[in-house]
Amino acid sequence: MDVDDLIFQGADYHYKGELDKAIAKFQAAVRIEPQNEYAHNQLGILYAKKERFDAAFREFQKVAQIDGHNTYALLWLGILYLKQGNLNQGFEKFQRIIEIDPSNADAYYFLGAIYNFRHNTTKAIKYLKKARDADSDESDTHYRLAQAFHNLDMTTNALLEYQRTLALKPSHTKAINGIGWLYYNRGERDAAIAEWKKTLKMNPRDRDAIFNLAKAYNDLAWEAMKRNKPKEAISYWKKTLGVDPKNKAAVHYLKKYGA
Amino acid sequence: MDRRHFLRWIGKGILGTSGFWLCARGVAWGKSAFEYALEGQNLIAAKRLAEARDVLKEAVRLDPKSDWAHGLLGRAYYGLGQRAEAVAAFREAVRINSADTYSRMMIEIITQKPIPKPKKPRRSLTPLEKKARAEEEAMLSQLTPEGGLAYRVKRVVIDPGHGGFDSGAVGPTGLKEKDVTLDLAQSVRRKISEEGSIKCFLTRTGDYYIPLSDRTVIANQYQADLFVSIHINANENRKAHGCETYYCSEKASSKEAARVAAFENAVLKYDEPFKKRPGYIDIEEILFNFERRLYWEESGKFARTFQNRFEQALPFKSRGVHSANFFVLRRAKMPSILLETGFISNHDEEAALKKASIRDEIVAAVIRGLLNGRG
Numbered sequence: 001m002d003v004d005d006l007i008f009q010g011a012d013y014h015y016k017g018e019l020d021k022a023i024a025k026f027q028a029a030v031r032i033e034p035q036n037e038y039a040h041n042q043l044g045i046l047y048a049k050k051e052r053f054d055a056a057f058r059e060f061q062k063v064a065q066i067d068g069h070n071t072y073a074l075l076w077l078g079i080l081y082l083k084q085g086n087l088n089q090g091f092e093k094f095q096r097i098i099e100i101d102p103s104n105a106d107a108y109y110f111l112g113a114i115y116n117f118r119h120n121t122t123k124a125i126k127y128l129k130k131a132r133d134a135d136s137d138e139s140d141t142h143y144r145l146a147q148a149f150h151n152l153d154m155t156t157n158a159l160l161e162y163q164r165t166l167a168l169k170p171s172h173t174k175a176i177n178g179i180g181w182l183y184y185n186r187g188e189r190d191a192a193i194a195e196w197k198k199t200l201k202m203n204p205r206d207r208d209a210i211f212n213l214a215k216a217y218n219d220l221a222w223e224a225m226k227r228n229k230p231k232e233a234i235s236y237w238k239k240t241l242g243v244d245p246k247n248k249a250a251v252h253y254l255k256k257y258g259a
Numbered sequence: 260m261d262r263r264h265f266l267r268w269i270g271k272g273i274l275g276t277s278g279f280w281l282c283a284r285g286v287a288w289g290k291s292a293f294e295y296a297l298e299g300q301n302l303i304a305a306k307r308l309a310e311a312r313d314v315l316k317e318a319v320r321l322d323p324k325s326d327w328a329h330g331l332l333g334r335a336y337y338g339l340g341q342r343a344e345a346v347a348a349f350r351e352a353v354r355i356n357s358a359d360t361y362s363r364m365m366i367e368i369i370t371q372k373p374i375p376k377p378k379k380p381r382r383s384l385t386p387l388e389k390k391a392r393a394e395e396e397a398m399l400s401q402l403t404p405e406g407g408l409a410y411r412v413k414r415v416v417i418d419p420g421h422g423g424f425d426s427g428a429v430g431p432t433g434l435k436e437k438d439v440t441l442d443l444a445q446s447v448r449r450k451i452s453e454e455g456s457i458k459c460f461l462t463r464t465g466d467y468y469i470p471l472s473d474r475t476v477i478a479n480q481y482q483a484d485l486f487v488s489i490h491i492n493a494n495e496n497r498k499a500h501g502c503e504t505y506y507c508s509e510k511a512s513s514k515e516a517a518r519v520a521a522f523e524n525a526v527l528k529y530d531e532p533f534k535k536r537p538g539y540i541d542i543e544e545i546l547f548n549f550e551r552r553l554y555w556e557e558s559g560k561f562a563r564t565f566q567n568r569f570e571q572a573l574p575f576k577s578r579g580v581h582s583a584n585f586f587v588l589r590r591a592k593m594p595s596i597l598l599e600t601g602f603i604s605n606h607d608e609e610a611a612l613k614k615a616s617i618r619d620e621i622v623a624a625v626i627r628g629l630l631n632g633r634g
Binding site: 007008011012015017019037038041042045048049050067069070071072073079082083085087088091100101103104113114115117118119120121122123125134140147150151152154155156157159160163181184185207208211212214215218222244247248249252256 | 358360361363364367368370371372373375376387388390391394395398399402403405406407408409410411412413414423424425467468469470472473475476477479480481482484538539540542543545546548549550552553554590593
């Protein structure tokens, strides 16, 4: 069979989710044409989807040996290095991509994410802005940029990027939770609570939203106690238990103050 | 795929669609989109690619919903070496018809290597964007760019263990863990604030109870770079003594570490692993796991740094560094450690912990640990 037919059929099987058949076609293609970068890259992705990460790694390495400018293969090598926990090698691959293609949004994204993980926020912002400017349609780029701004107390920028995240993906609950903290930290508690409730409507088991709400209600309860308003405090502790039924603080204080 | 193969594809494409020509849409008065597309297809086959491109542009103008015309336009662009435009045309074809395998494949082939990005038109800024830009100009000009991949600590959350009705361990003469941890934490915050390079927040500032879940929520609330939970150890065996540092890891480093973690983890476990979707690679899951792994590694480094400081500065025996799966540490989205600064159940160490001078030494050791680990 002609190599192009094999590749087309392999691609078709891949899109239809028939991974084993796709692998067979691409394997046949690279036997005929061992230098075919696309077929090796497809094999890499297919092996990764089958969780055969070592085999995937070898395919992407072959592509990088055939042509060191194949940024797709370099990107996946970087990702697989991160999967192995190899920070420096992953970082090096993403930097190499930027040298080859200074407008590669994906490589900037991963570099920004790595700097975020190292809490080197100024660098994270630099790279994530480049990722955003190269491709503004990725919700996670906006989300990670929002986190970096948030970490530097640049709250307007953080809010803007959280909002951009949600414009692209309204179900991005981490962004909603982040907006909640922006509001909470500037004293807009009701607005914060409304955000976390939004998250719980989308996912009633979202642990961050559950614990954020429980903390907010516990704080409000304590403030009510300080103002000598035990009834109000009790109503807040009840709300705590509404979201986090085993919250030890709320259970204890409700018992103590006679709910 | 090289150009030779591509041209062979084109030939197949023409043969493959020839049946379609005969039964296709009706021809309207004047030249229809279909006729333009057909002409474009023939021009591609004749390798008259520039003419094909122009004709196909007309076809998609007349019928923007024709995936066939967009796909052909992609081929013409690709043949002319206009790879960015080719990708845009193929993407449009796929957007209209997600089952268009050929266009999808061509996008993947072309984007394996860099393509020039089309310039985006500028638009005016929204009020929030204007405000954000002003904030950015004001803030970023004050910051010194930091190179390297060393972990940075600029914000720390100190967690005085226990509080309120939960007194923690109580010493033989009545010293309560919750009071010692609060005093130590407040001193650390006061002194680190004086030093000025690290912002410090406390999970509690008085004698009240905070559940474990709230403690890491506070660390996440302040986007902390490091979470330090201060505790005083206790054991039924009054002879047990010394200080030790814990950090979070999947497996406990010893049976004793597992016991301590089990004792501290008296809460419901909400953690749900990522749901595996077969045949799907979740990049964000890879990043999540990588991030967690980095934080755990970093936690181990911080734990060793702090324990070294304790060894050098405190009159307590060093019991070393241990790891276990602590709930209070696991939910923190940053490196996190748990300090056990002596045994309150031991007569001598309880007496030592009552002394202001010993507490000052503990605080000084914690601060040296923080400054040492600031990156």
